[in-house]
Amino acid sequence: MAGAATLVRRHRIVEDDDLSVLRSPGREIVRLQACHPRFFATRRYSVAAKPVAANTV
Incomplete structure (x- = not known):
């Protein structure tokens, strides 16, 4: 895998x-969201991630 x-x-x-x-x-952060439960908008599933360095080829 190349890049971040x-x-x-x-x-x-x-x-x-x-x-x-x-x-x-x-700070730099990636935030993903989806409806929870699926196909309803009563709640949100939220995921937070941070970039980390990766080895490049």
Whole structure:
């Protein structure tokens, strides 16, 4: 794998109106979100990851 990889730091399920998971921590971060349960928008599954160095070929 060339380039950067990511490392999952945290995942959690939050209410649909909880915007605290969108706040920037002041550093580079990748944030993924999906509906929970699937096909409903009552909650959000939120995953936070940080970039880590990867060996390049």
